[in-house]
Amino acid sequence: MASDIEIARAATLKPITEIGARLDIPADALESYGSTKAKVRSDFIAGLSDRPDGKLVLVTAINPTPAGEGKTTTTVGLGDGLNRIGKRAAICLREPSLGPCFGMKGGAAGGGHAQVVPMEDINLHFTGDFHAITSAHNLLSALIDNHIYWGNALGLDTRRITWRRVMDMNDRALRQIVSSLGGVANGFPREAGFDITVASEIMAILCLASDLADLQKRLGDIIVGYRRDRSAVTARDLEADGAMTVLLKEAMQPNLVQTLENNPAFVHGGPFANIAHGCNSVIATRTALKLADYVVTEAGFGADLGAEKFFDIKCRKAGLKPDAAVIVATVRALKMNGGVAREALGEENVEALVRGCVNLGRHIENVKSFGLPVVVAINHFISDTDAEVAALQAYAAEQGVEAVLCRHWADGSKGTEALARKVVEMVEGGTSNFAPIYPDDMPLMAKIETIATKIYRADGVAADKQVVEQLERWEADGFGHLPVCMAKTQYSFSADPTLRGAPTGHIVPVREVRLSAGAGFIVAICGEIMTMPGLPKVPSANHIRLDADGQIEGLF
Known part of the structure; x- marks a missing residue:
């Protein structure tokens, strides 16, 4: 065939x-x-x-x-x-x-x-949708570093900047980087990193927004980092939401x-x-x-x-x-x-x-x-x-x-x-009687545990003290009503991609949590899952080319 x-x-x-x-x-x-x-x-x-x-x-x-x-x-x-x-x-x-x-x-x-x-x-x-999302995301990244360069009037703690850059390609070398090297003219060096565009909060926002007005509000709600007193700095504080919306209009x-x-x-x-x-x-x-x-x-x-x-x-x-x-x-x-x-x-x-x-x-x-x-x-x-x-x-x-x-x-x-x-x-x-499996007012950690035990059939969740305390701070800041988005291997009900079938008796390790305030959910990163994938040993790119007639070969 x-x-x-x-x-x-x-x-x-x-x-x-x-x-x-x-x-x-x-x-x-x-x-x-x-x-x-x-x-x-x-x-x-x-x-x-x-x-x-x-x-x-x-x-x-x-x-x-x-x-x-x-x-x-x-x-x-x-x-x-x-x-x-x-x-x-x-x-x-x-x-x-x-x-x-x-x-x-x-x-x-x-x-x-x-x-x-x-x-x-x-x-x-x-x-061009993904290019627009990538551009809007990285515009915000550029505005953050530019704000810091010109005096940091908002008092962003450069150790607590949570906004990473993105690109729509698997590139494991960019997962963790140090940016702004090269001297005074290039800003203040800091640890940073890249995710793939499909993991961008802006991707999630675009997919959950109801119209352009809702889009701009959600973009403004994005938390890019925190001050020394742990108060949040948003994209709206940086006056970035308008330009980002313009990039995403089409x-x-x-x-x-x-x-x-x-x-x-x-x-x-x-x-x-x-x-x-x-x-x-x-x-x-x-x-x-x-x-x-x-x-x-x-x-x-x-x-x-x-x-x-x-x-x-x-x-x-x-x-x-x-x-x-x-x-x-x-x-x-x-x-x-x-x-x-x-x-x-x-x-x-x-x-x-x-x-x-x-x-x-x-x-x-x-x-x-x-x-x-x-x-x-x-x-x-x-x-x-x-x-x-x-x-x-x-x-x-x-x-x-x-x-x-x-x-x-x-x-x-x-x-x-x-x-x-x-x-x-x-x-x-007419037999549908749809309902989510947890209520909005359930504590964030309990929501994670509910998914782990009811959907994954885990015995429980393992999370460091810092993760638990971070969830509690977000609840105190008014984000406790948000649903949770589990970042986990797709190959297994567990966090171990080699456990096939229907494993039981496992524990879901939550190593990090991220707040997507604009999208409206908490991301729980489990096990060894990466938000910037890598390429396999023999990537599909090795077989994609143009033939003598200019037709694309290798896509399947």
Whole structure:
């Protein structure tokens, strides 16, 4: 079969105005970036507020393995499937980061015959949103150092500056640096560092803000550091919020593209789920809900990260009430959770599959605990055997859910008709009783412990005295009502990426906490997770190039 990029390149794309018309978006409400992608204008979005909302479906997954799960592919496939059976449906995805595109993944726009296009544009510079976020973030960094250079009227303690710089690339050498070396003209040397852009608080702010006014308020609320008396200094104190908003004015508008089957897709924002909150923008989701009867969105990595943050952060903050959830699983990944080596995944092994199903079972329990009806989507691989599929479906049935075999990678929407009909059945059944798993007024440490024990099934949390005291100071400063965003490995329920399946008896070590006052959450950094990833030994960048005809090769 052709590669993903070959399939995408062979697709017949419709003008983006035609895609917009599918959702009754007039041509003058679109700011086109070429003929196949556009931004939806803010003034048009503002006029949708009185419309009723459609139904919201979350696609999540088991913990990822090198065998692959296909969560984005399934999101696209389900959106196409819903349209195929006559529903007015749209999908909402995150924008891919250049870091994983040139690192391990090589691309993140779906796969096979379930992709969003134009694939190369979406995976690379797209409409420039990430560049705008990076620029706004680093403008604030520059203004901090400039303020200190010109006398530090705000009294910032240079030992307590918490604002780091960002770039949209994996570069471990920049995790910890010393800046302003080279003499008096370059300022005051201090320890600093870089995160990847998708971990930026500004990325989170853009994805949680409701409009430009809310965006500027949140940007102004960013705490950049503290004075010697521990009082906070904000971006508003530095008079940075106005210029940052200007840089983000266009990036705030959601991007409209299409699937291979010419169905509408909003691709906007891109926080990672292992180090940030893992969901596309609130404004894109809300816009889609006003325009479509069904909206299918995804949340990054496994349900222990992306889905939990979607429920406890995005839905809580935006007032969203999802109607159903889809958990993506593959026979291959479950066999890997059951102890099968990657090179042996093509061989039938029902026993290993059943052993690995405990990972799926725990995700089913967790998602159900939020009050949602659940269906399992079996993302089919050609090596899957009938016996393995039957064993997976039998296991799901024991958990009280249906597991539907999906062939969207090979067959497009034809391969997700059954899943689409099951989702409609669940949604129209009206059985959703959604609620976050902890209240706003719970103490911050108790919120961390609740996620660790209820979602990760840990015995508890280990945190240094400084971490506990920092949380208590933030509570005293009025931030105790905020939700928590767990930064943790995506490969395991624990903080140890080698512990597959459904481990118990482990402790979640919280080594650091960060306050994202503008975004409106506390970040708890667990174990050895890094907010600036590194490249693998053989990065995807080694295989990405232009061919003799100027076409991109190596994205997949």
